[in-house]
Amino acid sequence: MSFFHTVPSYSVLCFLFIILLIAPPFDMILCCKLLNNTNCAGIGNKLDNGSVLQSNLDILLANLPGNASQIGFVNTTVGEGQDQILGLAICLANISGSSCQNCLELAVKNLYSDPNCKNSNSAESWYDHCMVHYNSRDLFFGVPTTRYNTLAYWGKSEANGGGLETTVYSLINNLSDSAAKNSETRFALDQVGYMQTSSSYTTIYGLAQCTRDLSAGSCSTCLANYTGELKIKTKGSTYTGARIVGMTCFIWYDDKPINNSTCDENTENKHINNTTSDQNSKNGSSPPGGGGWRATGYCKLRPDIRVYSIYELKTATQNFSPSKRLGRGGFGEVYQATMHGKSVAIKRLLKASKENEQELIKELSLVSYIEHPNILKLVGYCFEKNQYFFVYEYMPNGTIDKHLKDPTSRQKLNWTTRFKIIKEIAQGLSYLHYGLEKRTTHVDLKLTNILLSKEMTAKIADFDMLRTFETDETHQSTEKGYGTIGYMAPEVNALALRKNYSLKSDIYSFGIMVLEIVTGKGIHTFRKTESDENLSESDENLTSFVWKNWNCKRYQEVIDPYLDLKIQRDNEQMVRCIHIGLLCIQHEAAKRPDILDVQKMLNTKETLPPPSVPGFIRD
Numbered sequence: 001m002s003f004f005h006t007v008p009s010y011s012v013l014c015f016l017f018i019i020l021l022i023a024p025p026f027d028m029i030l031c032c033k034l035l036n037n038t039n040c041a042g043i044g045n046k047l048d049n050g051s052v053l054q055s056n057l058d059i060l061l062a063n064l065p066g067n068a069s070q071i072g073f074v075n076t077t078v079g080e081g082q083d084q085i086l087g088l089a090i091c092l093a094n095i096s097g098s099s100c101q102n103c104l105e106l107a108v109k110n111l112y113s114d115p116n117c118k119n120s121n122s123a124e125s126w127y128d129h130c131m132v133h134y135n136s137r138d139l140f141f142g143v144p145t146t147r148y149n150t151l152a153y154w155g156k157s158e159a160n161g162g163g164l165e166t167t168v169y170s171l172i173n174n175l176s177d178s179a180a181k182n183s184e185t186r187f188a189l190d191q192v193g194y195m196q197t198s199s200s201y202t203t204i205y206g207l208a209q210c211t212r213d214l215s216a217g218s219c220s221t222c223l224a225n226y227t228g229e230l231k232i233k234t235k236g237s238t239y240t241g242a243r244i245v246g247m248t249c250f251i252w253y254d255d256k257p258i259n260n261s262t263c264d265e266n267t268e269n270k271h272i273n274n275t276t277s278d279q280n281s282k283n284g285s286s287p288p289g290g291g292g293w294r295a296t297g298y299c300k301l302r303p304d305i306r307v308y309s310i311y312e313l314k315t316a317t318q319n320f321s322p323s324k325r326l327g328r329g330g331f332g333e334v335y336q337a338t339m340h341g342k343s344v345a346i347k348r349l350l351k352a353s354k355e356n357e358q359e360l361i362k363e364l365s366l367v368s369y370i371e372h373p374n375i376l377k378l379v380g381y382c383f384e385k386n387q388y389f390f391v392y393e394y395m396p397n398g399t400i401d402k403h404l405k406d407p408t409s410r411q412k413l414n415w416t417t418r419f420k421i422i423k424e425i426a427q428g429l430s431y432l433h434y435g436l437e438k439r440t441t442h443v444d445l446k447l448t449n450i451l452l453s454k455e456m457t458a459k460i461a462d463f464d465m466l467r468t469f470e471t472d473e474t475h476q477s478t479e480k481g482y483g484t485i486g487y488m489a490p491e492v493n494a495l496a497l498r499k500n501y502s503l504k505s506d507i508y509s510f511g512i513m514v515l516e517i518v519t520g521k522g523i524h525t526f527r528k529t530e531s532d533e534n535l536s537e538s539d540e541n542l543t544s545f546v547w548k549n550w551n552c553k554r555y556q557e558v559i560d561p562y563l564d565l566k567i568q569r570d571n572e573q574m575v576r577c578i579h580i581g582l583l584c585i586q587h588e589a590a591k592r593p594d595i596l597d598v599q600k601m602l603n604t605k606e607t608l609p610p611p612s613v614p615g616f617i618r619d
């Protein structure tokens with residue numbers, strides 16, 4: 001199990017390059033759309049400490065987050081008559097149950113801690129993803145209001161009559177219509193394309209939601225009111241983003257994806273307001289021209305990444321039944337399941353905890369955007385109740401390691417397939433090293449991290465792990481991560497040297513994998529020893545075994561006996577792959593080819609340089 005490290009592409013100096021290599025991509029760290037502060041002002045009646053009403057309020061607020069997290073909404077009352085208190089809690093319908101609960105717990109906490117709202121008989125606290133509202137006086141369930149807490153807009157403005165206005169308001173109208181008709185959640189999320197100029201295309205994302213106690217008609221009314229209000233407030237212009245947070249409905253659109261995300265105190269922005277005033281909040285409106293509050297961060301997740309609830313995962317895996325378990329690695333267990341008609345592999349992270357959550361979110365956002373046919377695709381995740389899961393596409397043919405260990409599969413794994421797999425791993429690695437905005441290293445490349453699809457397409461996996469986890473003895477901690485003994489390059493093999501990890505260290509691991517695939521012998525076939533005298537297969541390592549035979553030109557000794565050696569072209573490719581493998585595992589990192597060179601070597605017949613001594617071999 002491992003993770004990717006990223007490197008800014010402008011880095012040329014090696015040491016700077018390495019330092020940057022292990023730095024997390026900062027722009028991925030921020031999570032959640034932030035609203036500006038809205039104050040709690042003009043509180044009406046205060047509750048008497050120790051009163052029945054106060055204790056009813058305490059009961060109400062203690063239960064709202066948990067009750068609402070089930071379906072993202074609850075409205076309820078506690079007490080009767082003079083002592084009755086009404087409460088409503090709602091989350092944006094595209095966040096997980098755990099995020100909803102976290103958000104509402106924060107919202108409730110603020111109702112108690114904000115001096116303006118503390119002990120109020122009527123107050124409201126809203127965050128970016130949720131809102132809590134209580135009242136001891138009026139019945140507000142099911143009643144649409146025209147009052148809103150925040151109306152804000154931002155981004156580029158365009159005079160009305162331009163294409164943006166049509167795009168935005170047709171999106172809002174469609175969303176409003178869909179949300180009103182959605183009897184289950186009163187929520188709709190959509191996106192629409194907009195040609196800014198003849199050559200520049202923008203997507204506008206949007207959501208609309210009503211509290212679930214509204215009827216379809218009331219929901220329409222609420223959303224229509226706010227749409228009209230937005231038009232009035234923006235005074236003849238349309239902006240690329242806006243948000244209205246109302247008492248009974250919300251509208252939000254932006255030219256950036258409005259993602260679901262997990263939020264905590266650091267990332268959610270709080271807003272507490274009392275409800276005694278009938279006036280619109282003064283604090284939420286932005287001046288035309290894009291001032292006022294602005295989104296300062298997102299969980300940058302690929303928009304189609306799904307958020308699963310633990311309940312869904314438990315159901316799909318028969319409560320994580322051993323019969324559904326695909327395997328166990330250094331960091332967790334993997335289960336097979338079918339979700340929404342697709343076969344998936346659910347990785348349950350056993351060593352993650354709340355403290356790691358922000359780091360996990362950061363990893364998640366990085367991994368979610370990595371899309372390549374030779375990289376395992378992330379489908380979704382679940383961070384709930386201090387439990388953490390990543391959901392990936394399922395690879396029915398398992399790991400290549402498994403195929404090489406089983407004599408029947410090994411026999412079936414002919415050279416054409418093995419060569420294809422080697423080239424596919426190189427393609428995936430090339431994408432990581434050079435195909436992303438920032439250079440990214442895998443750090444834990446090994447055969448158990450290469451999965452095979454139904455069509456035997458190789459996909460690089462295992463990039464979802466924190467760098468600070470405790471692990472088992474087969475893994476060693478790099479300064480910010482792990483590698484696996486046997487695959488780790490000499491420059492990173494000692495604990496003190498872990499910071500030396502570079503793209504060339506990944507190349508070393510790639511070279512070991514190539515040799516394993518050609519020889520059919522995993523690194524674990526050999527007993528690792530420091531001695532290179534009187535080597536026999538049982539007491540040398542893979543590297544020394546290949547190197548010794550290579551130097552004597554005993555190529556056939558090296559090639560997997562399960563491979564058919566009758567085809568001349570295949571034989572040449574096998575020897576060439578041993579050669580490439582040896583170039584990749586040269587002791588001196590600088591001498592190793594980079595992955596683009598490797599791809600060229602694999603795809604052409606150009607003459608290769610002689611390899612120098614590999615890592616971990618004594619001259």
Ligand SMILES: Nc1ncnc2c1ncn2[C@@H]1O[C@H](COP(=O)(O)OP(=O)(O)OP(=O)(O)O)[C@@H](O)[C@H]1O
Nearest residue numbers: 001326327328329330331334345392393394395448
């Ligand atoms: N997407 C997947 N499809 C099918 N099987 C999978 C998938 N992901 C993992 N597996 C199986 O689950 C096993 C455990 O995977 P996991 O990533 O937890 O550990 P690992 O890579 O084997 O070990 P380590 O944690 O030491 O890197 C794998 O060896 C593989 O057999």
